[in-house]
Amino acid sequence: MSKKIVWITGASAGFGAATALRMAKEGHTLALFARRREKLELVAQQCEALGSKTEVFILDVRNADEVSKQTKNAFESLGTPDVLVNNAGLALGLDRFDQANPEHWNQMIDTNIKGLLYMGKAAADYMVKAGRGHIVNIGSLAGKEVYPGGHVYCATKHAVEAITKGMRQDLFKFGIRVSQISPGLAETEFSIVRFEGNIDRAKAVYHGIQPLTAEDIAECIAFVIHQPPHVCIHDIVLTPTAQATSTLINRSQ
Ligand code: NDP
Numbered sequence: 001m002s003k004k005i006v007w008i009t010g011a012s013a014g015f016g017a018a019t020a021l022r023m024a025k026e027g028h029t030l031a032l033f034a035r036r037r038e039k040l041e042l043v044a045q046q047c048e049a050l051g052s053k054t055e056v057f058i059l060d061v062r063n064a065d066e067v068s069k070q071t072k073n074a075f076e077s078l079g080t081p082d083v084l085v086n087n088a089g090l091a092l093g094l095d096r097f098d099q100a101n102p103e104h105w106n107q108m109i110d111t112n113i114k115g116l117l118y119m120g121k122a123a124a125d126y127m128v129k130a131g132r133g134h135i136v137n138i139g140s141l142a143g144k145e146v147y148p149g150g151h152v153y154c155a156t157k158h159a160v161e162a163i164t165k166g167m168r169q170d171l172f173k174f175g176i177r178v179s180q181i182s183p184g185l186a187e188t189e190f191s192i193v194r195f196e197g198n199i200d201r202a203k204a205v206y207h208g209i210q211p212l213t214a215e216d217i218a219e220c221i222a223f224v225i226h227q228p229p230h231v232c233i234h235d236i237v238l239t240p241t242a243q244a245t246s247t248l249i250n251r252s253q
């Protein structure tokens with residue numbers, strides 16, 4: 001297997017951290033991006049211990065200047081990225097539309113849409129010059145469906161779906177693959193963040209089911225990345241077996 005330079009956003013927790021460890025086991029070179037230095041450095045140490053050259057780049061994907069600076073640093077230090085796992089994102093709140101907090105809307109839109117765009121463009125600039133590359137955007141089942149209280153989070157993931165298609169249409173002629181992974185319920189820090197630290201409310205999201213794990217999603221990302229160069233997987237939708245749609249969930253397990 002050829003060794004790749006892999007950029008992963010949101011690598012301090014959840015899917016991003018699991019993907020970093022999955023990639024480290026295969027000896028790829030990693031650039032890890034997130035805001036929380038301590039957590040990110042811990043993941044990086046674990047990757048290094050697995051034998052992977054790993055560097056951390058602290059940024060907030062909502063800040064275009066930080067994205068520009070830190071992606072330039074990653075390029076100068078490690079070289080042209082072969083892969084971007086465009087994963088950083090969050091949900092905030094699950095309130096009825098009229099009761100929702102517009103500040104939550106701003107943060108979700110700025111992170112899940114604009115942050116993904118900033119990172120995607122930064123990586124694509126280098127990939128177009130190299131005539132190769134692979135961008136894996138993390139969408140969601142929430143990008144296929146809308147559920148009560150999910151108005152803006154679902155809108156941001158519908159946007160990721162459109163952006164993924166648009167990126168592919170513009171970049172395929174440069175030999176760049178653009179893929180999406182669209183998971184349903186997965187237990188990470190996601191619900192703790194969504195409910196602003198309310199652990200009981202976060203746990204209740206997964207009550208009575210066996211949710212997906214971060215490692216399940218990392219496995220899908222690895223599968224997509226490891227296809228031969230002539231194969232581009234457009235999208236993988238995965239849910240727990242106990243979840244048929246966003247709201248049709250069998251909690252009897
Ligand atoms: P976690 O909360 O466990 O991890 C989210 C990661 O995103 C963290 O590393 C966090 O790092 C990073 N992040 C958040 N905001 C920013 C920001 N402004 N700048 C930089 N990094 C940021 O959640 P998941 O791993 O579950 O979620 C990862 C992605 O998967 C998200 O896009 C989410 O929408 C999506 N998703 C999640 C599902 C689930 O059920 N868990 C299902 C489908 C999709 P830090 O705080 O250190 O910056």
Ligand code: 8X3
Pocket residue numbers: 139140141142150183184185186246
């Ligand atoms: C995360 C999955 O169902 O909580 O994207 O929206 S869900």
